[in-house]
Amino acid sequence: MLDKAIPYWQANRSPHLEGLKTFLRIPSISALPQYRNDVARAGAFVADHLRWLGLNDVAVVTGNEGEHPLVTGQWLGAPGKPTVLLYAHYDVQPVDPLEKWESQPFEPTERNGKLFARGSADDKGQLWILLKALEGFLKTGEGKLPVNVKLLFEGEEEYTGAHVERFVDGKPAYLNGVTSALVLDTGMFAPGLPTICTGLRGIITAEVTVRGANRDLHSGEFGGAAPNPLQALSEIIAALKTPSGRVRIPGFYSSVLKPSKLEKESWSKLFFDENTYRQELGASGLIGDSRYSVLHRLWALPTLEINGIAGGFAGEGFKTVIPSTAVAKISLRLVPDMDPDEIAQAFKKRVLSVSPPHVQTEVKILAASPAMVIDTADPTIKAAADAYKDTFGVQTAYVREGGSIPIAGSFKSVQGVPVLITGFTLPDCNMHAPNENLDLDNFYKGIEAIGRYLNILGQ
Ligand SMILES: [Zn+2]
Structure with a gap:
């Protein structure tokens, strides 16, 4: 399967990017009421695309008054294989201050190998990576995937996240049979360094x-x-x-809880210079308890x-x-x-x-x-590290994130499945800020890496 998918991804880079641009042009700002219809439009756009890919039972699930819809769709044509729950979100942050943007936030623009637009990194670009990875299998060969998948995309991650939380907490039949989850909403620690997130702070x-x-x-x-x-x-x-x-x-x-010895060891191997970090922020000083390293302060305090x-x-x-x-x-x-x-x-x-x-x-x-930590010894996590090695050619880094992804905790606690938290954005992607961007090389490699990951899980 992979032998057909890889050349497909390579040959279709341009249409894949154009599709993402069309998606990014929809201003799906979930927190501002005047964009309500645009969020709905982005959800419908995703649902249409799932139908085009050949997924089954595609649905736009409306929530309570004031909530944004979920988009679901599944493919269960690989009996006996794992069933992977794929999560991403199609809503975005507001764009203020608009005057700090070098190009319009909802007119995707390529500069220096990066695609600039609100949502390019967080998280529409990564949602698109998931869909294009599936496309590589579904549109080659016999329309099959190496594993079963259930998709769950939300439209209010940057707002309340209430709808998806209630959906997962309610243990819907839709999620029955899921064996692991993939949350594609984080980034890489450094350029060229594939990264898996082993812990998230709660909020x-x-x-x-x-x-x-x-x-x-x-x-x-x-x-x-x-x-x-x-x-x-x-x-x-x-x-x-x-x-x-x-x-x-x-x-x-x-x-x-203190971080484990293993975690502290792997953190100390990461190239991280506190002074460079400060300079990159353009700040005259850093805050926080100086008895702890900056990474410790960001990840474990x-x-x-x-x-x-x-x-x-x-x-x-x-x-x-x-x-x-x-x-x-x-x-x-x-x-x-x-x-x-x-x-x-x-x-x-x-x-x-x-x-x-x-x-x-x-x-x-x-x-x-609450915060969460995941077990790096889980086979689904190891599979990702292997897929990343095959794609990027280097060992995967294990880090924690200072941010919060409540849904990742719910997948773990409610569904009781291992959760792979990962992503392909770079530290300078300007998530939630002006000039948000996605590195195009990572966009293409991300598609391949996710494809390889699903392929390994299917073996
Ligand atoms: Zn996000």
Whole structure:
């Protein structure tokens, strides 16, 4: 099978890239309501493509009010072979600040061997890699795959992820018989270095709302007596962390699991220079507990970050206002074995306890999911390392990710199957930022690597 697929992938690089560009032109921003129809359009585009590939039972699964659809489809024509659940997402992040983009985010543009567009790396480009890998088998020979597959693509990974979580938690018949899962939504540690992710941090997202007076006030008329929610919010935020970056929530670090000796060893072999890292960020310094290496801080320690603050007036010109409300979006990254619900409650308690008495503070927990680690000795993980060696010619690196992919944890805990978390984006892919890009060589090699992976699993 592979002997026909490999020349097919090589001969079809150009149509594969053009197909991806068409996909990327759909602005499927899940978090902004005005793009709702575009997200639906991207889902329908994927479903159409699955039908064209020859997959069976292709469906666009609508969710509750306000949720974006899932796209499913399967091929079960290899009895006795493993059944691999393939996951990716077709929604994207918003594009702000638009002026920082060198080309339009939804007009895919090639520059220096990279394809620039929102979603090129995270995650539409990788979803497309999965489909093109399948295509190499389905469109050559007799329309067969080396393994059975079940596809699960979501349209709100960058928003709430609620629909897919509920779908998986409900143990639908669709997922019966799955033997392993592949989550294609991460990247490579360095150019040319195929990478498997062995651990992900969990996440808590929260919204803190502080209310002062019942309306916005003039700071000349009322300043000095009226409470200022922005000031109060700043005081609350300042009380959540020490200047060295240690989070000040009682019990926050008590169940943090140390990385294994093996992990620490493999991390020390990775080429990583903290100073280069800092320079690449363009920052004058790094934060965090300096007793730990940067990689350790990124992969095996929890964090608390302020993601945004809103309130008052920050536009051009000036408005002497004491706002009635201030809001902060705050996220916490968790590591094994922190309990997300316990930590969420401890966070809430801490915020309320440091909130000044002259304001009313409300903490809303939006999402809470645990961290996960995977077993590098699992045969499905080894199969991926072998496929990568065959494609890239070098040994695979095992890393952890600082980010969170809640669905990977669900596949492991609800379906009870091994999960391969991997991907082909590069560190400078600008995921979630302006000038997001996908290295084209990795796009083509990624297709081949996934094809080889499925082929090994089928043997
Ligand atoms: Zn993603």
